[in-house]
Amino acid sequence: xNLAKCILPIVLLPVLAGCHVPLKPxxxxxxxxxxxxxxxxxxxxxxxxxxxxxDCVNASTPICLAFIEVxxxxxxxxxxxLDTALAVIRRANDRTKSSPPENAPVVITFxxxxxxxxxxxxDNVKGFMRALEQIYERNQARQIIGIYIGWRGDLIRSYFPxxxxxxxxNREATAVRVPGVTVSSALAQIAAxxxxxxxxLVVFIGHSFGGLLLERSVSEATASQIxxxxxxxxxxxxxxxxxxSSTDAxxxxxxxxxRRDTTVAAKLASDSRAxxxxxxxxxxxxxxxxxxxxFLADNGYRYQPGLAGDEMQANVMPAPSADRDxxxxxxxxxxxxxxxxTKVALPIGHGLPYLGFKNGGSxxxxxxxxxxxxxxxCFDPHNEKHAYWNLDTKAAGGLSQGSYYLSSTPHMQILQxxxxxxxxxxxxxxxxxxxxxxxxxDARAIAxxxxxxxxxxxxxxxxxxxxxxxxxxxxxxxRPNRCNGTPYWVMEIDPDVVPDHSTIFTQRLISFLxxxxxxxxxxxxxxxxxxxxxxxx
Numbered sequence: 001x002n003l004a005k006c007i008l009p010i011v012l013l014p015v016l017a018g019c020h021v022p023l024k025p026x027x028x029x030x031x032x033x034x035x036x037x038x039x040x041x042x043x044x045x046x047x048x049x050x051x052x053x054x055d056c057v058n059a060s061t062p063i064c065l066a067f068i069e070v071x072x073x074x075x076x077x078x079x080x081x082l083d084t085a086l087a088v089i090r091r092a093n094d095r096t097k098s099s100p101p102e103n104a105p106v107v108i109t110f111x112x113x114x115x116x117x118x119x120x121x122x123d124n125v126k127g128f129m130r131a132l133e134q135i136y137e138r139n140q141a142r143q144i145i146g147i148y149i150g151w152r153g154d155l156i157r158s159y160f161p162x163x164x165x166x167x168x169x170n171r172e173a174t175a176v177r178v179p180g181v182t183v184s185s186a187l188a189q190i191a192a193x194x195x196x197x198x199x200x201l202v203v204f205i206g207h208s209f210g211g212l213l214l215e216r217s218v219s220e221a222t223a224s225q226i227x228x229x230x231x232x233x234x235x236x237x238x239x240x241x242x243x244x245s246s247t248d249a250x251x252x253x254x255x256x257x258x259r260r261d262t263t264v265a266a267k268l269a270s271d272s273r274a275x276x277x278x279x280x281x282x283x284x285x286x287x288x289x290x291x292x293x294x295f296l297a298d299n300g301y302r303y304q305p306g307l308a309g310d311e312m313q314a315n316v317m318p319a320p321s322a323d324r325d326x327x328x329x330x331x332x333x334x335x336x337x338x339x340x341x342t343k344v345a346l347p348i349g350h351g352l353p354y355l356g357f358k359n360g361g362s363x364x365x366x367x368x369x370x371x372x373x374x375x376x377x378c379f380d381p382h383n384e385k386h387a388y389w390n391l392d393t394k395a396a397g398g399l400s401q402g403s404y405y406l407s408s409t410p411h412m413q414i415l416q417x418x419x420x421x422x423x424x425x426x427x428x429x430x431x432x433x434x435x436x437x438x439x440x441x442d443a444r445a446i447a448x449x450x451x452x453x454x455x456x457x458x459x460x461x462x463x464x465x466x467x468x469x470x471x472x473x474x475x476x477x478x479r480p481n482r483c484n485g486t487p488y489w490v491m492e493i494d495p496d497v498v499p500d501h502s503t504i505f506t507q508r509l510i511s512f513l514x515x516x517x518x519x520x521x522x523x524x525x526x527x528x529x530x531x532x533x534x535x536x537x
Contacts, residue, residue, distance in 0.1 A: 113208025118150025
């Protein structure tokens with residue numbers, strides 16, 4: 001039996017080799033292209049092969065799309081693609097450097113998932129082009145720049161559907177392997193270049209295995225940037241106070257120089273990360289996110305990018321605002337309740353590795369013994385009883401380490417920070433993740449899709465939005481009794497917004513993302529040197 005297992009791959013290798021999608025770049029001839037805005041008659045935009053050959057070289061082009069492609073080892077096919085993308089961003093910054101903040105460019109980087117690549121006929125490429133057009137329609141004062149990071153997510157040709165399904169393990173391993181210095185440094189350069197205009201906005205989005213790839217690429221760097229920014233901001237504040245209080249001229253000058261140096265260092269740490277990271281139907285285990293969640297919770301970080309004032313301009317760590325509306329997400333992990341690929345296929349796919357890890361003693365269980373304690377750190381600054389606590393027993397709701405490996409992050413209720421509510425009648429809403437029905441006392445709240453009226457019932461609604469076609473009212477609510485109140489928002493979303501694992505480039509989802517994360521309650525996201533602030537422990 002074991003001999004057969006060894007021989008079978010060798011026998012099948014020549015057959016499968018003919019099924020492979022070639023490992024190659026697709027965009028070297030046109031690494032940055034013009035995306036035409038929607039026509040006034042709302043006709044479908046042109047995303048054909050011919051339309052993807054017009055190079056983006058004019059700084060006044062409203063929508064540009066650049067491509068960066070990496071191989072199966074995570075290395076550039078051609079670093080010139082990154083250089084081109086950075087040049088497009090710089091042209092946009094140069095054009096708007098004297099313009100009002102609302103004219104600053106928005107740079108959206110997308111990493112695709114399984115069964116996709118950067119080919120001209122790829123559905124994700126066409127879908128991303130349409131998404132950029134829709135974002136521009138809602139933000140015509142800004143130049144919209146898309147950056148599509150392509151990798152060989154598609155290993156087996158589509159006319160071998162069964163073999164293609166079995167490429168799951170191979171492509172998951174690739175999504176784990178690709179993240180490294182090349183991708184991480186490219187993302188940091190994209191953020192830093194955009195933030196040369198201090199009002200420029202940077203958004204990273206990853207879908208499916210692209211979410212796994214993105215999370216592995218940014219998590220370690222983001223945690224390091226946050227820690228550095230915190231330390232340097234505190235140093236800047238301490239040296240500013242020393243400079244004011246000192247009577248010795250030499251000591252005063254030295255303190256002032258140190259304050260300037262640490263202020264610059266804090267700004268560099270802030271500028272090299274994205275303003276918002278979004279994972280859509282991420283196909284990675286929750287073990288990928290738990291370390292970041294614990295880091296944010298243990299340090300009590302809050303993200304309030306809308307704060308203004310002299311402190312924010314100087315990169316001095318301010319105290320968090322008491323206004324709960326000021327808290328915004330730095331990272332968002334979303335999945336559809338109808339996403340069977342991550343709800344069903346991921347646990348099945350991780351089943352055999354799970355047994356191997358378990359038999360090898362790799363997973364820690366809940367325990368109170370010294371040196372074996374395992375828990376989930378909880379933090380919720382809006383919790384009136386306590387802001388910090390641990391889930392370290394089954395009775396408290398804690399889970400073993402292996403449980404996180406068998407689920408994606410947004411499918412784990414213990415990690416969910418928010419719920420999506422859908423109006424199912426004139427005075428009733430349903431929680432999409434649990435099916436719980438909530439009676440709404442004031443029917444005007446649903447009729448007007450009014451957040452303030454809903455919150456008169458104490459629902460802690462963050463935002464509301466309507467589907468553009470059916471006008472159904474939805475709301476995003478802080479999850480009651482949540483453990484996760486960090487800037488890493490996690491939630492399951494309704495199938496009316498995202499119907500399955502792959503259908504993501506829809507006007508419904510794009511409108512939801514804009515209304516919830518870019519212009520909440522009509523207030524646009526404005527970047528004024530955003531800080532992560534530590535709540536008192």
